[in-house]
Amino acid sequence: MPPGIAPPSDSTTSETLPASRRVHVVGAGPVGLLLTALLQSMEGFSVHLYEKRREYSRTRMVQLAPYLVADSVESYRTDYIDGDNVEAIFDPQELEEGLAFRKSIPTDLMALLRQWALGFCSLNAIERAVSDLIDARGSNAVRRTLGVVSVQDTMAMLEPEDILIDCTGSRSLLRDHLAPGSVDEGANTLNIRLEYALVVTFLYGQMYACNEYCKYYKNVENALYKFIPAVHRTYYDGSITHVTGIVKITAEDYAAMPSRFDGPWLRNNFPNVAESMDRFIDKVKQETHGELLGNLEIIRIPLNLYRARNATSRQWRTAVPGEHPFANTPVFLVGDSAIGSPYFQSISLGFECAMFLAGLIAQRDLPLRDMLDRYELHIYKQWLRVYMRSKMIKHNKDLFESLDDPLALLDKLHIY
Numbered sequence: 001m002p003p004g005i006a007p008p009s010d011s012t013t014s015e016t017l018p019a020s021r022r023v024h025v026v027g028a029g030p031v032g033l034l035l036t037a038l039l040q041s042m043e044g045f046s047v048h049l050y051e052k053r054r055e056y057s058r059t060r061m062v063q064l065a066p067y068l069v070a071d072s073v074e075s076y077r078t079d080y081i082d083g084d085n086v087e088a089i090f091d092p093q094e095l096e097e098g099l100a101f102r103k104s105i106p107t108d109l110m111a112l113l114r115q116w117a118l119g120f121c122s123l124n125a126i127e128r129a130v131s132d133l134i135d136a137r138g139s140n141a142v143r144r145t146l147g148v149v150s151v152q153d154t155m156a157m158l159e160p161e162d163i164l165i166d167c168t169g170s171r172s173l174l175r176d177h178l179a180p181g182s183v184d185e186g187a188n189t190l191n192i193r194l195e196y197a198l199v200v201t202f203l204y205g206q207m208y209a210c211n212e213y214c215k216y217y218k219n220v221e222n223a224l225y226k227f228i229p230a231v232h233r234t235y236y237d238g239s240i241t242h243v244t245g246i247v248k249i250t251a252e253d254y255a256a257m258p259s260r261f262d263g264p265w266l267r268n269n270f271p272n273v274a275e276s277m278d279r280f281i282d283k284v285k286q287e288t289h290g291e292l293l294g295n296l297e298i299i300r301i302p303l304n305l306y307r308a309r310n311a312t313s314r315q316w317r318t319a320v321p322g323e324h325p326f327a328n329t330p331v332f333l334v335g336d337s338a339i340g341s342p343y344f345q346s347i348s349l350g351f352e353c354a355m356f357l358a359g360l361i362a363q364r365d366l367p368l369r370d371m372l373d374r375y376e377l378h379i380y381k382q383w384l385r386v387y388m389r390s391k392m393i394k395h396n397k398d399l400f401e402s403l404d405d406p407l408a409l410l411d412k413l414h415i416y
């Protein structure tokens with residue numbers, strides 16, 4: 001057992017792994033769990049899943065993108081910005097192969113994906129459902145280890161023929177260790193800071209739906225600190241609307257705020273931001289005659305658009321063959337550890353990449369070199385897709401901020 005890791009939890013332990021290829025998945029968030037469930041259902045692999053958290057406690061409401069469960073190229077490209085990007089970046093054959101893999105996903109897992117693509121779901125409900133599914137499957141038990149995994153642990157756990165997959169999220173464990181040279185934080189990360197923002201979530205006791213007109217008119221008197229509900233993040237569950245949106249803040253505001261707080265803290269410490277929020281919510285109330293339920297939940301985050309420059313360990317193989325553990329064992333980044341954007345459905349993207357990698361791993365006669373190259377290329381294409389969409393949305397957002405100031409607006413436009 002790697003040093004520093006607690007004994008496996010009781011529920012899903014199998015002391016000896018079957019005589020098959022071992023895959024280590026570090027991080028049992030949504031993406032690590034989905035990948036585990038996919039590999040578990042393939043013959044010839046034994047999966048060892050590592051997670052540091054005891055409980056799934058993240059309750060934020062998330063939605064899966066419909067493209068995730070698409071069954072045709074047309075339905076894969078229905079989003080009006082993303083659809084064009086997908087057509088420009090991917091070859092038709094690649095899209096067909098992706099769809100063919102989806103069709104091979106076991107029905108128990110596919111049923112969950114279809115259900116989540118219909119509406120909103122809490123993040124921990126997704127995590128618990130996939131985790132329970134993994135445990136409930138009778139065959140090919142997944143070995144689980146509860147505890148923090150370090151970089152040294154990952155190197156110590158590896159044996160020839162193993163595969164190591166990092167699903168540890170945006171603060172990836174291995175991202176900066178995938179290439180020879182510097183292991184400084186960010187050495188292998190391209191990061192574009194789009195802005196700093198407050199993510200504000202509240203519950204409202206009536207049906208409320210938002211669109212671009214709503215965003216504009218409810219912010220007309222807010223010269224600064226406009227609250228922008230994410231259209232796809234307002235969700236009416238039959239009695240309550242869940243609303244999530246963002247407010248752009250300055251770097252100085254960001255530095256002066258705690259990472260998480262509520263409405264009263266905002267009113268006491270940043271009255272200008274609170275007034276903008278209150279004006280927005282008052283207009284919602286005037287229109288729909290409801291009340292805010294409970295408090296505002298607020299976190300402050302930097303909105304980062306980023307990617308790992310290397311999403312695999314292929315550089316170790318060519319630079320120092322045989323000398324480093326990662327030169328002999330393929331390492332892959334999947335999910336937020338590989339790519340992230342605040343304006344993209346990141347879980348769906350992570351699931352997409354997990355499906356692609358599972359499809360590669362399933363091809364047991366695929367030379368390792370090809371597997372690494374194909375995964376790198378796929379991640380790069382997904383990055384282009386995310387980059388293009390995210391930049392477009394950021395640009396639209398910047399224009400929106402200046403709608404009432406034609407000169408400022410024109411300053412931001414480049415026409416022809």
Ligand SMILES: Cc1cc2nc3c(=O)[nH]c(=O)nc-3n(C[C@H](O)[C@H](O)[C@H](O)COP(=O)(O)OP(=O)(O)OC[C@H]3O[C@@H](n4cnc5c(N)ncnc54)[C@H](O)[C@@H]3O)c2cc1C
Nearest residue numbers: 027029030031052062063148149168169335336345346347
């Ligand atoms: C406010 C907010 C709202 C969001 N809304 C949406 C949305 O509507 N739709 C959407 O698609 N996405 C949304 N996202 C993004 C989404 O939550 C992430 O994309 C998703 O959680 C990434 O999944 P992941 O499995 O790659 O990483 P994570 O969810 O970060 O999971 C990583 C896992 O690895 C474990 N781990 C980390 N380090 C170690 C270690 N050293 N040892 C052992 N275990 C470790 C962690 O405990 C965790 O369980 C939102 C994010 C935020 C912050």
